[in-house]
Amino acid sequence: MTRKPIMAGNWKMNVDHIEATGLVEKLHYTLVDKEWDPKKSDAVLCVPFTDLRTVKTLIDGDRLHFGLGAQNVSQHDNGAYTGEISTAMLSKLGVQYVIVGHSERREYYGETDEIINAKAKKVLAAGMTPIICVGEGLDIRKAGEHVEYTLNQVRGTLADLSAEQVAGLVIAYEPVWAIGTGEVATPDDAQEVCGAIRREVAALYDEPTAESVRIQYGGSVKSGNVAQIMSQPDIDGALVGGASLQPDEFAAIVRFYQL
Numbered sequence: 508m509t510r511k512p513i514m515a516g517n518w519k520m521n522v523d524h525i526e527a528t529g530l531v532e533k534l535h536y537t538l539v540d541k542e543w544d545p546k547k548s549d550a551v552l553c554v555p556f557t558d559l560r561t562v563k564t565l566i567d568g569d570r571l572h573f574g575l576g577a578q579n580v581s582q583h584d585n586g587a588y589t590g591e592i593s594t595a596m597l598s599k600l601g602v603q604y605v606i607v608g609h610s611e612r613r614e615y616y617g618e619t620d621e622i623i624n625a626k627a628k629k630v631l632a633a634g635m636t637p638i639i640c641v642g643e644g645l646d647i648r649k650a651g652e653h654v655e656y657t658l659n660q661v662r663g664t665l666a667d668l669s670a671e672q673v674a675g676l677v678i679a680y681e682p683v684w685a686i687g688t689g690e691v692a693t694p695d696d697a698q699e700v701c702g703a704i705r706r707e708v709a710a711l712y713d714e715p716t717a718e719s720v721r722i723q724y725g726g727s728v729k730s731g732n733v734a735q736i737m738s739q740p741d742i743d744g745a746l747v748g749g750a751s752l753q754p755d756e757f758a759a760i761v762r763f764y765q766l
């Protein structure tokens with residue numbers, strides 16, 4: 508079983524829709540220049556809601572090989588939820604991936620495993636792929652409880668999903684202490700948890716499901732450390748924050764196999 512690497516850029520709350528055009532075009536031309544082979548890796552752009560339409564138009568118009576992703580979604584279908592965006596709205600725009608449960612959503616907006624599980628179910632029901640984020644904070648890591656803590660999040664966020672659904676989704680392991688800090692987990696640290704996540708999926712479901720689910724590492728991924736991280740057996744991609752805003756950097760990350 509070979510899992511196709513998936514490199515996702517999480518722009519977070521950066522880049523307006525005008526700036527998005529320039530960023531996507533620069534990224535595209537850099538990748539063309541460097542002879543990126545889209546068969547070798549998936550590149551996904553998880554952009555702010557207000558950029559989705561613009562980026563989709565660029566992807567369709569210029570036949571760019573980028574997947575389109577959102578960074579959050581409501582767990583409700585429609586109705587009186589002021590300020591929220593539904594899965595139906597996203598799928599109608601051609602969105603393929605939705606990040607759910609990013610640690611920033613957990614920390615600043617009170618998202619629990621139950622809420623994230625509900626969001627993941629809605630994303631799947633709408634025919635899109637959730638990128639489910641898990642990962643421990645520094646205190647948990649220092650206490651040596653990072654594996655069990657993260658697996659608990661995996662169990663909570665995957666609750667009631669079928670083997671078939673889990674086989675097709677993406678789990679992103681993002682240790683909170685490595686996000687935006689420049690402090691990247693060592694390849695061995697990242698592998699320890701990503702390997703444990705895959706074994707947990709095998710225990711909850713079966714071996715084929717565990718072999719199929721794609722597991723990303725996220726946290727200060729750059730062109731200079733991506734190759735080492737990707738050399739680990741259970742790491743199938745990266746969820747990239749800061750470096751995804753720099754076309755040269757993100758292009759290099761997408762082409763990690765040539766570095």
Ligand SMILES: O=C(CO)COP(=O)(O)O
Nearest residue numbers: 517686687726727748749
């Ligand atoms: O949170 C992240 C991606 O979702 C990681 O962010 P950085 O790559 O900026 O550390």
